Amino acid sequence: MSKILRSWLFVPADSEKKLAKAGGLEADALILDLEDAVLPANKDKGRDLACKFLQQARTKSQIWVRINPLDSEYTSEDLAAIIALAPDGIMLPKPDGPVDIETLSRRLDRLEAKHNLPIGGIQILPVATETARAVMSLGLYPRTHLPRLLGLTWGAEDLATDIGALTNKDKNGDFAFTYRMVRSQTLLAAKAAGGQAIDTLYDNFRDKDGLRARAGCAFSEGFTGMLAIHPAQVPIINKSFTPTLAQLRHAEAVIQAFADSSGAGAVQVNGKMTDIPHLKQAQNILALYASTKE
Numbered sequence: 001m002s003k004i005l006r007s008w009l010f011v012p013a014d015s016e017k018k019l020a021k022a023g024g025l026e027a028d029a030l031i032l033d034l035e036d037a038v039l040p041a042n043k044d045k046g047r048d049l050a051c052k053f054l055q056q057a058r059t060k061s062q063i064w065v066r067i068n069p070l071d072s073e074y075t076s077e078d079l080a081a082i083i084a085l086a087p088d089g090i091m092l093p094k095p096d097g098p099v100d101i102e103t104l105s106r107r108l109d110r111l112e113a114k115h116n117l118p119i120g121g122i123q124i125l126p127v128a129t130e131t132a133r134a135v136m137s138l139g140l141y142p143r144t145h146l147p148r149l150l151g152l153t154w155g156a157e158d159l160a161t162d163i164g165a166l167t168n169k170d171k172n173g174d175f176a177f178t179y180r181m182v183r184s185q186t187l188l189a190a191k192a193a194g195g196q197a198i199d200t201l202y203d204n205f206r207d208k209d210g211l212r213a214r215a216g217c218a219f220s221e222g223f224t225g226m227l228a229i230h231p232a233q234v235p236i237i238n239k240s241f242t243p244t245l246a247q248l249r250h251a252e253a254v255i256q257a258f259a260d261s262s263g264a265g266a267v268q269v270n271g272k273m274t275d276i277p278h279l280k281q282a283q284n285i286l287a288l289y290a291s292t293k294e
């Protein structure tokens, strides 16, 4: 399993100021954005600055690049420039489904070979729900051999546009049912494919309590990380997707109880029945914690 990446910060690649700031943050992954955050007139500038960042940045964060969609006029230039500099991964916007991940993988195979990079080293994270057709293809991810796939993430903005919705929110300001359904489908498809499930961004970036609540729910549901758009969101996301000390202690107690039970399928921990699914959950918590400390 790949290292768990909790916080994924979008950085518009045409902004020198934001790129300069990004290098010093604690994001598990930076996503240098060449797509929606960069207007057509700035695409070349964004690509050039992303390359410079890949060459020069000293950062603990993984460096990913969101290229333009596969059918855009910019993609070939994006890939030709970026892959030579060996980013950790490529975020692919607006894929039609796993077939586009296969296409991108073949292009990466060729470019990695050309630049003497290890074949298969660069990973892929699709934004897997940006069109209705893409949502209908989510179930194909677990059935397709995609060794570069790190996991799946989802977005609600482009999907709303694609289906002609006026908004993706309900009366309370939460995601409307369609988008909550798509979010759950992304979680299940990512897990079924053996990958990480990355929740979408929280756009009200000044609302720290709201983000903390959203991220906390996502972690308890099984998401392993979340997209971010502002530096202030990064520490909140990192903390929310790291098991708490209480969760760790409980997991250790469950594992110890099974170790002491000499082969029983069910034991008691703090007066509660605990069986094999709880043991697996406890092992999962310890593995998650260990991954964040790597």
Ligand code: COA
Pocket: 009, 010, 011, 012, 017, 018, 019, 021, 022, 033, 036, 037, 201, 229, 230, 231
């Ligand atoms: N990455 C790196 N640095 C960022 C940043 C980001 N995503 N967002 C803000 N910053 C920097 C600012 O440049 C500023 O730097 P300074 O301390 O050197 O002045 C600092 O963080 C504080 O920013 P703030 O003034 O609070 O916000 P802002 O008004 O400059 O920017 C946004 C607000 C929403 C425009 C900005 O956060 C942003 O561009 N986010 C990413 C958007 C994006 O990529 N969208 C596409 C994916 S959906």
Ligand code: MG
Pocket: 036, 093, 155, 157, 158
């Ligand atoms: Mg978009």
